[in-house]
Amino acid sequence: MTKASDPQPDGSTPPPSAPEGTGLGEGGGVLGRWFAPVKIPRDAIATLRALAARGSLVFVMRSPGLLGFLYLRWFLRRAGLPPLRAAQGFHGLTGWLARVRRTRRAFEDAVAAGESSLVFLGRPDAEKNPLAALVRQQRDLFQPVFLVPVLLVWSRRAQRLQGSIWDVLYGSPESPSAFANAIAFLRAFRRAVFDVGRALDLKEYLAQRAAEPDASVALRVRGALHQHLAREFRTAVGPPLKAPSRVREKVLRDRSLRAAIEAVAAGTGRPAQAVVAEAEKDLREIASNYDPVFVGVMRALLSRFFRRLYTSVEVDEEGLARLRRAAGEAPFVLCPSHKSHVDYLVLSWLLYENGMTPPHIAAGINLAFWPFGAIARRGGAFFIRRKVKGDRVYTAVLRAYVKHLLRDRFPQEFYVEGGRSRTGKLLFPKTGLVSMEVDAWLDGAADDVLFVPVAIDYERLIEASSYANELAGGEKRKESLRGLLGAARVLLRRYERLYVQFETPISLRQVAAERLGARAASLAVDEAWGGEAERRAAPGAAGAGDDAEAKRQLVQGLANRIAYGISRAVTITPVGLVAAALLSHVRRGLGSEEVARRVELLRYVAAEGGARFARDLAGAPSDPRQAGPIADAVRRLARDGLVRVEVAAGDTIYQVVDEKRPLLDYHRNAVIHRYVAPALVASAARAGGTGGSTAAEVRDRALWLSRLFKLEFMYRSGASFDEIFESNLAFLVRVRAVDCDAGRVLPGPETTALAFLADLVRAYLEAYHLAAAAALAALGSDAPRQAPLDRRALVREALERGRGEFLSGRIALRETLSKATLENAVEWLMAQRVIAEEAGKLRLASPASVAELRAIMDGIAPHLAM
Structure with a gap:
């Protein structure tokens, strides 16, 4: 983890001129002034030193350039790596100015002596492929030759499909002119990035192709390296940009969208052109207007913003480097936790600072107000309505737009929790956008999709006071220009540290193979109304519903794995520990x-x-x-x-x-997922009293609690309940909170530890008990006659009832009176079919519901004993 307070919150090493973490001395000379600020991957130097100890390093760049050569030579010298002695593919005046040996003999001598050399791939030419001689030489060498692709990005100017006057002056972003390199170097050397790709072991590569001709192998190697560098370049500057009109034209031609438009037109009798016009209007409402120049300007403003607001931004360096490597292999989707509006900004800033393209971010339509909406669209935001059920055209347009982003390999970001967490606890995952990404993958938009769980944690939250008001029953304030201007006062305060942690990317292709095996290949795309999946699921169809159910399980399993990944990445902070204690x-x-x-x-x-x-x-x-x-x-x-x-x-x-207490409860909830499993087992053990319970009774209570809180907490994936129970019971024995004797579980010597762990979930137990009691009082047969209640009214009734019970001492903890927890409790009662909803109003689901509500209250009661 690195500290970024000036403002370098990145996963890169300090530049070679900085000694921390690199073992390098201060950079000197004229070049050191310009080259020292360039960011390099944290593990690059150690990796290259390990390779140099085993063989010869041959660095590979795409296009000849004097600046790239000079930087590489300076970098190797400052890093204590074998010096750069020869170069191939470096022709013309710039090669002469570089003062480096460029003959074939000099190149072969450098490789044989274990010194570093450089190859510029240039244009493909079988006769002049500089790697052909290297392949022949490797067959005669004992030590391996490592081909190391490297990329030096000075300019973040994106490539456009249609050329402009800038391309005449500067060349294309992929192959800039010497003039363009010099200008970009002078303007942006402090933000430049030097990326070191995965090395290719040429000796091992040849061993797998012993019978193949050298020329053929050389072409294969060149193609692999060129493709790798192209992917790395695209990771840095992004895919070629299309004009907004071109994007709209492409999205509206999507096969699934056209089918949906035809189905809607046929089903409603509307003219097809009118439905197309509606689709185009929806697309304008959704689509971003990403502008790399604007993003570059905002980078400087955000740097000042984060430096002013936070003591430091602590970043998971290893995870960020892992993300960069993965970005070259497949399109990725960032799935961060969502606690603050700052979340939208920090990841885009971090990726840009570390030489990656900022993501296109799925944002709620409530944030599209003027002028924030226009600004956010230029930063890559695309806007989604909160409720789209029943709007077939809008849903099809959104699916087509997500497919376009995936097919063009734009990084994406969405919040699997849906909205911001007001409690600090991770919310139960929503599957809407996950399902759309799966559909796009099934439709061939990409070979694979990588979902990257990210945890963003705050020692002090900007929105803390407004969240506390909402949890107490207050209404959420609508986002507006007035609210945006009022929020400027946050710049006058300091909000301690911000933490960003990246979990290992989750491969959609791998998850599908694990869960469905060969059957994954037969899943059909949900064509968003009237598609193949819908026809297969129709009553009476062969295999009716089988594929639809398999896909639903895949989507839900993927969403759960993402949410669990976020929970694993959460930072345990000092304030979280103190709050929990x-x-x-x-x-x-x-x-x-x-x-x-x-x-x-x-x-x-x-x-x-x-x-x-x-x-x-x-x-x-x-x-x-x-x-x-x-x-x-x-x-x-x-x-x-x-x-x-x-x-x-x-x-x-x-x-x-x-x-x-509700303000402090936010920080406790941010870390509570790490303690839920031992807390539930501790509560189940304590409920047996001083006489204890059998292990089977404790297990059954813990299982009942885990099901009670299935909307509250994410449990460990890939493990059965019994495995989790046994490991946590063993832990409680280890810390002497319980004793196991002759099949019974008894309170151990450390009764305070048992009580402490059990009380970690007490507020949730009290809230669910309160929700059941409020439902019984409001909806039961003995309830006074009144107008039917909807969900919000029942939650208000529970909050008012809870306030009285807290003041009278029957509820111990003020944080029990949380609107978010009570809403989850009501949702759980509906999922259990204890209460039902008709036309927006609640009622008891059956005559047995009264007994079921009392059974729930009786089941919770033993866990609340003090």
Whole structure:
């Protein structure tokens, strides 16, 4: 993880002139001034040193250029790598100015001596392929030759399908003129990126093609390297840009969209041209207007924005480098957690800063207000309506647009949670856009699609106060220009650290093969009304519904895996640990020693699960009285009025200010997924009382709780419930929270640890108990006659009922009164068919619902005993 406070929040190494993490001294000379700021991949130097120790390095660039040559020569010298001694494909005046040996003999001598050399691929020519001699030489060499593709990007000017006057002056972005390189170098050397691709082991490559002629192998090698560099270049500057009119024309020609338009016209009797006009209007509402020049200008503004707002931006360097490597192999979709409007900005900024094309971002139509909508479209945003059910034309247009982005290999970004999380907890994944990406893949838009889970975490949230108001029952404010101008006051405050973590990309092709095997190839595209999948699913059709159900399971499984990936990538922050320690307590305050024990236990649990921690937590004390990140977090919470610190009887007592508990609860929820499994088992064990329960009884209670909270938490994928239960029960035994004796589970010596872990989910238990009680009171047979309630009204009734129970002491925790949690509880009751909805109004689903609601309340009650 790297610190970016000036503002370099990237996954690259410090430049070679900076000693941190590279082992390089200060860059000197004239070139050092210009070349030192160039970003290079964090692991590039170590990788190249390891290759140089085994064989000869032959670097490969696409087009001859003096600046590229000079930088590579400078870089190798500063990195302590074998010096650059020869070059091939470097003809004309620039080659002469480079003062490098360019003969075939000099090149072969450099390779044989283990020195570095350079090959410019240039234009394809079988007779002048500079790699042909290298292939022949490798057959006679014992040591391997490593062909290392490298790309130096000075300019981020995107290629356009139609040429312009700039192409006459500067050449194309893929093959710029010397003049263009010089201008871009002088203007943007501080933002330049040097990318080192995956090396090709020529000795191993030839061993697999021993009988193939050298000339044929040389052409294959050249083609592979050229294709690799082309992909890397496209990763940096993006696909060729089309005019908006050209994009609209292409999308409206989509086969699936045309079929949908014809079906709507035939089904409604409308003229086909009128339906086409509606589709074009919808497309204008959706489509972005991506402008790389505008993005370049915004980069400088965003750098100042992040430097002003955050102490630092902490970035997962390894994950970012992994993403860059993956971007050359297949189109990717970023799937970040969604907690703040800042999420829209940070990933685009990070990718641009690290030599990658910013993504096209799926945003809610509520953000398309003037002038933000126009600005966001130029940054790559495309806008989606929140509710599209029943609008067949709009849905088909959106599917066609997503397919266009995938086919043209534009990076994409969407939030699998749908909207922003008001609670800090990951929301249950939505499948709409995931399904559209799967359909585009099935339709052949790409060979594979990589979904990249990303966790974006904040030590202090800009929207914290507005979220607390919404959770207490307040209405969400509509986004507008007035609100945007009012938000300018956030620039006057400091919001501590921001963390960005990348999980391993998830291959759609691999997930489909794992879940469906050979059957994945037979799935049909959902043609968005009237397509093949719909016909197969029609009643009476052969295999009716089988393919549709298989695809639904694939989409849901993929969405769950993405959500679980996000949860794995979440950063465990000091403020999250402190919040979890203080809030999982039903009495007034906690002494410092108990806080330290709780924080230490939380760190232990998270570490066992492979969690990612904030950088400064490594080796830091858990005691809030000792200098370190935990003490700093407590100090900030006290300064902000969330925690009161008192000293009595020689001990320091920490009390959460009651009215501010929902604000602190946000940080607890941000990390709670790491503790849900042991918390549910601890709650199930504690519910047996001092006499304990059989292991089977504890298992059944834990299983019931996991099903109760299936809309709240993401559980570990790829493992059965029994595996998860057994491992967490063993953990509780290890920390002495429980004892297992003769098949019974009893409270262990560390009863405080058992209570603490169990109370981590107490607010959710109280909220679900409250929702069931409110539904029984409002909808049951004994309820007073009143107008039928809708969902929002039932949640309001539950909040008001809960306020009374909290004030009277029957509910212990204020954060129980969370509108978001109560909405989930009502949704769960509907999913269990305890309550039903007709024409927007709620009722009990059956005569047995009263007994079922009471059974739910009775099932929760033992877990709330103190």
